[in-house]
Amino acid sequence: GAGVSQSPSNKVTEKGKDVELRCDPISGHTALYWYRQSLGQGLEFLIYFQGNSAPDKSGLPSDRFSAERTGGSVSTLTIQRTQQEDSAVYLCASSLASGQDVFSNQPQHFGDGTRLSIL
Amino acid sequence: AQKVTQAQTEISVVEKEDVTLDCVYETRDTTYYLFWYKQPPSGELVFLIRRNSFDEQNEISGRYSWNFQKSTSSFNFTITASQVVDSAVYFCALRLDTNAGKSTFGDGTTLTVKP
Numbered sequence: 443g444a445g446v447s448q449s450p451s452n453k454v455t456e457k458g459k460d461v462e463l464r465c466d467p468i469s470g471h472t473a474l475y476w477y478r479q480s481l482g483q484g485l486e487f488l489i490y491f492q493g494n495s496a497p498d499k500s501g502l503p504s505d506r507f508s509a510e511r512t513g514g515s516v517s518t519l520t521i522q523r524t525q526q527e528d529s530a531v532y533l534c535a536s537s538l539a540s541g542q543d544v545f546s547n548q549p550q551h552f553g554d555g556t557r558l559s560i561l
Numbered sequence: 562a563q564k565v566t567q568a569q570t571e572i573s574v575v576e577k578e579d580v581t582l583d584c585v586y587e588t589r590d591t592t593y594y595l596f597w598y599k600q601p602p603s604g605e606l607v608f609l610i611r612r613n614s615f616d617e618q619n620e621i622s623g624r625y626s627w628n629f630q631k632s633t634s635s636f637n638f639t640i641t642a643s644q645v646v647d648s649a650v651y652f653c654a655l656r657l658d659t660n661a662g663k664s665t666f667g668d669g670t671t672l673t674v675k676p
Contacts (some may be wrong), residue, residue, distance in 0.1 A: 473662065484652065484669050490662030498662050533606070547594045547656075549608035550664065 444468065446474060446553035454559045457526060463519040463556045467536030474517050476509060477495050477533040485533065491517060492539075524560045531555040563588045565655050567667035575675050582638040582670045584653030590614075592658040595629065595636045600669070601649040610634060639656055642676045 447466040455461055467474050471500040485511040491511040502508070508523075511517040521528055535550035564587040574580045586595065597609040610620065612629050620627050624641045640647055650669045657663075 475662065475664070477666075485654075485664075485666040487663050487665070497664065498660065501663070531604070535606075547611065547613060549596060549611055550598075550606075551608070552598075552606040554603075554605050 446534055446536055446551055448532075448553035448556050450556055451554060452557045452559075453505055455524060456561050460520065460522045461524055461558065463521075463532050463558070465517045465519070465534030465536075465553060467515065467517070467534070468551055469515075470535035470538070471551070472514065472539045473537045473548070475535040475537075476517070477535070478503075478530045478532045479533055479555070485545060488519070488532075488534050494497075494512065521558075524558075526560045529558055529560045531557050562666045563590075563593075563655050563657060563660075565653050565665050565668050567651075567653055567668040569670045570668070571673070572670045573673045573675065576645060577590075577642050579639060579641050580643050580672065580674075582640075582651050582653075582672065584636045584638065584667060586634050586636065586653070586655045588657060590656060590657045590659055594656045594658075595653040596656070596664070597627070597636075597638050598652045598654065599649045600652065606652065609638075640672075645670075645674050645676055648672060648674045 449464045474491040477485040479485050489509050493514050494511050500543050506522045509519045532557045535552045537548040537550045566585045573629050593611045593614045598606045600606045626639045628637045651669050652669045653663045653667045
């Protein structure tokens with residue numbers, strides 16, 4: 443498809459298990475972003491990638507969270523030893539860069555998100 | 562530090578009413594970008610508009626208009642003659658040139674348009 447694709451769309455798991463969330467950005471988009479949206483809340487920035495590198499990991503809530511991106515395309519967000527407070531919708535977005543990797547002015551295109559529920 | 566405040570948590574109007582969604586931002590940077598996104602009940606955020614800090618010209622697109630005022634650090638969004646399909650959560654966001662990857666979003670305003 444032409445948009446940002448995220449999988450799974452829903453994930454229910456038991457506390458303590460590891461989960462892996464996948465994001466497939468729009469082809470050609472060099473920047474990729476992960477956000478977390480808790481019920482009724484705004485978007486909480488987690489991490490972004492410029493190509494395969496992550497210049498800013500400051501938003502990751504704890505060392506149980508990690509993310510990687512390979513080939514400048516697909517990204518995975520991994521949560522280890524999940525806790526109930528990790529329950530949220532995890533959104534991925536991608537954007538173009540405009541000249542010399544400038545992308546602050548580029549709109550982000552969002553996927554439908556992965557709804558994660560920790561029992 | 563950067564911050565976006567959307568003071569209105571929920572707004573309810575009747576169809577055909579005009580409604581303005583407020584957005585106030587904070588930053589010490591001189592180059593920045595402001596965005597509005599719409600999140601309908603289906604869940605996917607959709608980009609509506611971008612405005613850079615050097616362009617204070619207001620913009621109109623159909624029933625939507627945006628009023629950017631640097632003097633008050635505000636970037637308000639008005640929907641004229643609202644329709645039921647406008648019901649959604651609307652987010653205002655700020656991005657800095659100095660930290661381009663990190664968008665700061667407001668908490669969103671839930672707009673309900675009743676028939």
